Amino acid sequence: MVSRVIPVDPFDLVIFGGTGDLARRKILPALYRRFRDGQMPDEARIIGAARADLDAGGYRTEIRAAFDEFLHEDERDDRMEAFLERLDYLPIDAMGDGGWPDLKEKMRDGAIQAFYFSVGPSLFGALAERLHSHGIARDDARIVVEKPFGRDLASAKELNATLAEHFDETQIYRIDHYLGKETVQNLMAVRFGNVLFEPLWNAQYVDHVQITVAEEVSVEGRGAYYDKSGAMRDMVQNHLMQLLCLTAMEPPSKFDPDAVRDEKLKVIRALDPVDPGDIVRGQYDGALGASYLDHAEDPASRTESYIAMKLHISNWRWKGTPFYLRTGKRLKARKSEIVVTFKETPHSIFDADAGSRANVLSIRLQPDEGMDLRVTIKEPGPGGMRLVDVPLDMTFAEALGPDAAHVPDAYERLIMDVIRGNQTLFMRGDEVEAAWAWTDPIIDGWQSRGDRPVTYDAGSSGPEEALMLLHRDGRRWRELS
Numbered sequence: 069m070v071s072r073v074i075p076v077d078p079f080d081l082v083i084f085g086g087t088g089d090l091a092r093r094k095i096l097p098a099l100y101r102r103f104r105d106g107q108m109p110d111e112a113r114i115i116g117a118a119r120a121d122l123d124a125g126g127y128r129t130e131i132r133a134a135f136d137e138f139l140h141e142d143e144r145d146d147r148m149e150a151f152l153e154r155l156d157y158l159p160i161d162a163m164g165d166g167g168w169p170d171l172k173e174k175m176r177d178g179a180i181q182a183f184y185f186s187v188g189p190s191l192f193g194a195l196a197e198r199l200h201s202h203g204i205a206r207d208d209a210r211i212v213v214e215k216p217f218g219r220d221l222a223s224a225k226e227l228n229a230t231l232a233e234h235f236d237e238t239q240i241y242r243i244d245h246y247l248g249k250e251t252v253q254n255l256m257a258v259r260f261g262n263v264l265f266e267p268l269w270n271a272q273y274v275d276h277v278q279i280t281v282a283e284e285v286s287v288e289g290r291g292a293y294y295d296k297s298g299a300m301r302d303m304v305q306n307h308l309m310q311l312l313c314l315t316a317m318e319p320p321s322k323f324d325p326d327a328v329r330d331e332k333l334k335v336i337r338a339l340d341p342v343d344p345g346d347i348v349r350g351q352y353d354g355a356l357g358a359s360y361l362d363h364a365e366d367p368a369s370r371t372e373s374y375i376a377m378k379l380h381i382s383n384w385r386w387k388g389t390p391f392y393l394r395t396g397k398r399l400k401a402r403k404s405e406i407v408v409t410f411k412e413t414p415h416s417i418f419d420a421d422a423g424s425r426a427n428v429l430s431i432r433l434q435p436d437e438g439m440d441l442r443v444t445i446k447e448p449g450p451g452g453m454r455l456v457d458v459p460l461d462m463t464f465a466e467a468l469g470p471d472a473a474h475v476p477d478a479y480e481r482l483i484m485d486v487i488r489g490n491q492t493l494f495m496r497g498d499e500v501e502a503a504w505a506w507t508d509p510i511i512d513g514w515q516s517r518g519d520r521p522v523t524y525d526a527g528s529s530g531p532e533e534a535l536m537l538l539h540r541d542g543r544r545w546r547e548l549s
């Protein structure tokens with residue numbers, strides 16, 4: 069099966085922060101891959117803008133070095149130079165007025181306008197204001213902003229209000245790269261494109277859901293920054309919340325941006341406040357070298373590098389089905405997945421020792437994006453009716469042939485969606501605010517009670533207390549490795 073690459077319309081994409089880590093590691097490699105696949109038309113132009121005093125040649129040299137570091141060797145072929153030729157650069161300080169007239173000069177009337185704010189949120193207001201005061205941004209321009217989108221409800225509201233002074237909500241693309249993952253969209257295809265799953269997708273048939281985003285890396289090198297945020301702000305409020313919404317939402321009436329985002333918002337609003345006893349916060353110890361407290365540089369830090377929690381959604385579909393979320397640094401393995409465990413059959417007609425188990429649908433985001441559904445069948449052979457669990461593997465590369473082996477990276481898809489003007493996979497302002505409105509009281513509670521995280525062994529599956537969170541409900545976390 070050959071996937072079709074449909075070129076997007078000509079565009080001018082300006083990357084503010086074009087010399088930064090995100091631009092070098094993610095945005096420009098993603099654009100190059102789309103160029104290589106023929107999705108970028110000849111008239112497309114990419115303009116880096118940052119404070120560094122470079123010209124276009126100097127910028128290309130910087131990005132060539134980044135590509136040497138971040139692209140796979142096979143990708144660095146003769147097309148790389150052709151792509152680099154398309155890069156332009158302007159030195160612009162977001163807080164100053166130099167360079168803006170030159171940028172205006174470079175913008176073309178017929179091309180789609182997109183401005184990627186790959187800079188800290190404190191610069192969003194200055195950029196938005198100058199794009200207008202210098203008469204650069206048109207009414208159909210798009211802006212792309214990255215996390216962190218606020219650190220609480222008040223700051224998120226302030227950011228939304230600042231952007232809204234200059235741009236309409238339909239122009240604002242808030243990136244959560246988890247939403248750009250192939251499997252996350254496949255979750256929607258599986259749920260809403262088949263008759264099999266949706267009738268079972270509720271508290272009557274689903275025993276529980278586990279959402280895991282586990283990382284092996286520590287916070288070394290960015291501990292001082294991370295320590296101001298922690299797992300709740302850095303991962304749960306955005307990425308895990310988005311995965312929860314897509315898993316739990318009602319079917320939208322159509323696959324259109326507002327229909328999908330309306331349904332996600334309803335999930336966040338239906339979340340029950342979380343009982344403090346249903347949350348476990350942890351910090352990794354020094355079992356494998358430095359501990360979280362060493363990396364955070366604050367020996368008294370109470371910021372969590374791990375969190376596990378049990379959530380309830382108060383609506384007709386999910387009342388009574390717990391959703392367990394966990395995420396952490398310095399764990400045993402890097403693994404992100406959504407696992408839906410169905411209930412066991414109401415009555416077994418087989419002998420007690422035949423061994424039937426519940427169906428489990430796993431949606432793997434990383435590594436090896438894919439899905440499998442475990443079903444019970446008869447163990448082959450003459451040994452009587454013995455049952456065995458087998459996975460129905462829905463790994464794309466095998467089922468869809470060699471073209472599916474290159475699954476586009478989330479940034480590739482999301483940037484092309486910006487150019488196409490499709491906001492379905494981007495967070496709307498009210499969604500972000502609702503997620504903070506749910507998060508804030510939890511964090512405030514820890515602070516007012518003076519709660520301290522428990523410790524867990526670096527390289528383990530997380531704190532014992534997190535195992536107990538499920539154990540006391542008669543359940544177990546999925547293995548991390």
Ligand code: NAD
Pocket residue numbers: 084085086087088089090091117118119120160161162163185186187188189191214215216
């Ligand atoms: P960085 O510090 O590596 O780069 C910042 C960029 O902004 C540089 O190009 C710098 O020249 C430019 N810049 C700084 N001040 C400026 C000013 N006054 N005017 C114009 N340009 C200015 O940061 P980064 O890691 O690339 O992150 C950029 C944003 O993306 C941040 O908000 C970050 O939180 C977010 N983000 C980054 C990552 C990542 O993987 N790096 C992931 C998610 C979100």
